[in-house]
Structure formats: structure tokens, C-alpha cells
Amino acid sequence: MGNDADIQFPPGQRRDKPKFEPPPWEREMFDQLAHTKAESDVAGTEPEQQQLDSAPVQGEPRPAAESIPPAEAGLQVDEERPGVEPQDIDFMMMGLRSEEPRSDKAYGRVATIVGAVCVVIGLAMATWGLVAASTPKKAGIVPLLIVITLLAYGAGFMIGGGYVIYRSLRQQGVL
Numbered sequence: 001m002g003n004d005a006d007i008q009f010p011p012g013q014r015r016d017k018p019k020f021e022p023p024p025w026e027r028e029m030f031d032q033l034a035h036t037k038a039e040s041d042v043a044g045t046e047p048e049q050q051q052l053d054s055a056p057v058q059g060e061p062r063p064a065a066e067s068i069p070p071a072e073a074g075l076q077v078d079e080e081r082p083g084v085e086p087q088d089i090d091f092m093m094m095g096l097r098s099e100e101p102r103s104d105k106a107y108g109r110v111a112t113i114v115g116a117v118c119v120v121i122g123l124a125m126a127t128w129g130l131v132a133a134s135t136p137k138k139a140g141i142v143p144l145l146i147v148i149t150l151l152a153y154g155a156g157f158m159i160g161g162g163y164v165i166y167r168s169l170r171q172q173g174v175l
Helices: 023-041 047-054 086-099 105-132 141-174
Strands: none
Touching: 105 141
């Protein structure tokens, strides 16, 4: 037998990783970070060290930023409604509405009817199994297995049908 060094594998088709590009909504922050890093490289210090050097040193601690009102903190406050324009909100809501599953009443009714049919079939199978168990036994294990199978399948159909009914009524808002 030969050794493993004799085995020749084809060269792998290795793909180079694409260069990381930030998402469009974060591109400004990445550009600002790169600009800050470039300035710090020129100055010869790390950005964190620059922040520590420029931090005010006072005897008493500053209050948390949450406790300072924005106007006192020197931030510009827009007195009008800040945030997204109403037209943009309407557009986003239309997009969300199109992604939601449709709630048709007909499907709920069909699911309820199918669940009821399954429950009826399960009751019939379980009744048939109980009747077969109460009749005089023939010799052998086959009649016992038939009774157990009918009862198990009947219980399964009843549980499955009940679950389908429960879910469809809950989805319709009845429960």
C-alpha cells in the first residue's frame, strides 16, 4: 500500500474575501472614524488617548447626560416634530402591510371544518376500537394490536382536529 503523500488532490478553488464596505446608512460614521484615525496617526497618538487628554479635569463629577436637558447641554433642539416625515411613515406602513399574511375568513372556516371532520373520524375510530375490544376475543395477538391501533389513531385524529380547530378559531379572533 502507498502512503498518503502519493495521493494528489486537485487545487482548491479558494475565493478571496471581498473588501468590507459599510452599509450606506453607516458610511458617514465609518468615514468620520477613518478621518479621526488618520488625524491621530499624524499626531502620533491614539484616538482614545486624545479623548482622555481633552477631557476636563474637575474636582466634582459631571452629572449624567440623561439628567441634563438638551437645551442646557448646548444641543440644538428642533421644537417641531423630530424624526421621520409623515409621508415616509405612510410608505413604510404600506410596505409592512404588504408583508403581513392575509387573513381570509374563508380559510378559517375551511380549517375549522377540516378540524371538525378529523375529530369525527377520530371518534369513529376510537369507538370502533372500543367495540372491537368488548367483543369476544379470538385467539392470537392480532385482534389486540388492531384495537390498540384503532384507539391510538382515533386519539391522534381527535387531538390533531382539536388543535386545528383551536388555532383557526384563535386566528379568527373567536378565542
